Amino acid sequence: MHIGYRDLREFIGLVDGIGDLRKVSGASLDREIGAITEVAAGDPQCPALLFDDIPGQPRGNRVFTNATVNSRRAALALGLDPELPALDALKAWKQRRSGLKPLAPEVTSDVPVMENTVSGKDVDLSRFPAPVWHKHDGGPYIGSGSIVLTRDPDTGWVNSSIYRVQVHDRNVVTVQFDHNGRHGAMIARKYWDKGEACPIVLVHGQDPSLFIAGFEYLPDGASELDFAGAIRGAPVEVFKGPLTGMPIPARAEIVMEGRLLPLGEKSLPEGPFGEFTGYYAADRRPGPVMEIDAVYHRTDPILFGSPPLKPPRFHFGLSFRAAGIWANLEAVGVTDIVGTWQHVSQLMTVIALKQRYAGHAKRAGLIAAANTYMGRIVVLVDDDVDPTNLADVMWAVTTRAEPSEDVDIVRNAWSSSLDPRISAENRAIGLTSNSKMIIDACIPFDQLDGYPRTTALSIAESNEVRKRWSGVFRSR
Ligand SMILES: Cc1cc2nc3c(=O)[nH]c(=O)nc-3n(C[C@H](O)[C@H](O)[C@H](O)COP(=O)(O)O)c2cc1C
Ligand SMILES: [Mn+2]
Structure with a gap:
């Protein structure tokens, strides 16, 4: 090429x-x-x-x-x-x-x-x-x-x-x-x-x-x-x-x-x-x-x-680090990942997957949490959710995740001295870890069959409409 x-x-x-x-x-x-x-x-x-x-x-x-x-x-x-x-x-x-x-x-x-x-x-x-x-x-x-x-x-x-x-x-x-x-x-x-x-x-x-x-x-x-x-x-x-x-x-x-x-x-x-x-x-x-x-x-x-700027502005409009996490997941045999993305510059990671077995989403979430630099939030979504679309991701969070059941917190994880939330005292002595919240916003595995159907077009369907009726929709 x-x-x-x-x-x-x-x-x-x-x-x-x-x-x-x-x-x-x-x-x-x-x-x-x-x-x-x-x-x-x-x-x-x-x-x-x-x-x-x-x-x-x-x-x-x-x-x-x-x-x-x-x-x-x-x-x-x-x-x-x-x-x-x-x-x-x-x-x-x-x-x-x-x-x-x-x-x-x-x-x-x-x-x-x-x-x-x-x-x-x-x-x-x-x-x-x-x-x-x-x-x-x-x-x-x-x-x-x-x-x-x-x-x-x-x-x-x-x-x-x-x-x-x-x-x-x-x-x-x-x-x-x-x-x-x-x-x-x-x-x-x-x-x-x-x-x-x-x-x-x-x-x-x-x-x-x-x-x-x-x-x-x-x-x-x-x-x-x-x-x-x-x-x-x-x-x-x-x-x-x-x-x-x-x-x-x-x-x-x-x-x-x-x-x-x-x-x-x-x-x-x-x-x-x-x-x-x-x-x-x-x-x-x-x-x-x-x-x-x-x-x-x-x-x-x-x-x-290329000055660093307040999020979401970032040097790269494609999430290269998210692609790295996607590759990490595949390397250890986590199947059915359909997409990964990072929002808020690199501070929030989203993984979209098709659930195959109980614990599948959490397995992906733990690996992503281990490999996300400075970020505090990892969100798992089903394959009908577009991980690049923050509104879509938050729709899944608000309609599929029960905070009392679907949130896990991993402590003392990878951050850095650039993390604004770490106290000045801790930063000064090199205590620069943070915690990661893993939000499982996938439909609970045991409810996959009976979960209420969504009203919306699938990603493929809406792409198809966009193509067929292209005159109606302005290009980006
Ligand atoms: C626009 C931009 C500016 C960066 N500025 C710095 C910097 O000032 N200091 C630094 O250590 N890393 C900085 N980085 C990150 C490193 O370039 C990056 O992590 C790189 O992989 C490090 O390469 P190395 O492993 O060869 O040291 C910056 C990255 C970008 C995209
Ligand atoms: Mn190098």
């Missing part, structure tokens, strides 16, 4: 082609680009935005946001039909994902990102757009959806994931790892333990296959560049970084090579930065400092921005 774009510019062209692109002129880096992005992300149309004519910036510098926040554009980024119903698109992705073979990058001599190069004392980050995204952010962030490359000094493995990047000075930024298990943090630590700085590359304005790969939980040693190649069905085109020797996507918009200094040697106050829960739960804290030695950029570069 081939995905239809080679870089961010070509992807923006595809977005324009489906009528989803809005160009914005004159919005300021100081909270205005963030505000417009937030409102647009909450709008039912949910357009992607290309900001141009940014005050104080060299003409031609642009910022692109809301790339994949709805299901249409998330599907487009995967090379799927943007008109597919969201659950069908997620299912198609889950199936393709399980068969993906990593595809190594390919070195090319065609390197658009080297069109303009600056190094040493001439490096000046004010030449590039770094928005202050949310109202109480601690500073401007050039990296909100940018990729960070690091290379394991022992094995040569190159990791490329998304970590936020705050601008502090002409050539100084901080890179934020949520916890020590992040691959970037593990690799940096190896250099730091020897008293060395960690070579590091920032890739801004990458295409969405690299963005999706950067979000994947891949095992140690696995390369997100190879995974992006697999998503694309074609190797990522790379060149060898002149300073770091790392393989750098050649068609990115802006690339920065430099060194991440040992945290014990130097740090700068990082954050706070608006989080995906819609809060500032983590404080400003000392962050590792990157000194930038060289910058390369395409002419009229485009920054790919």
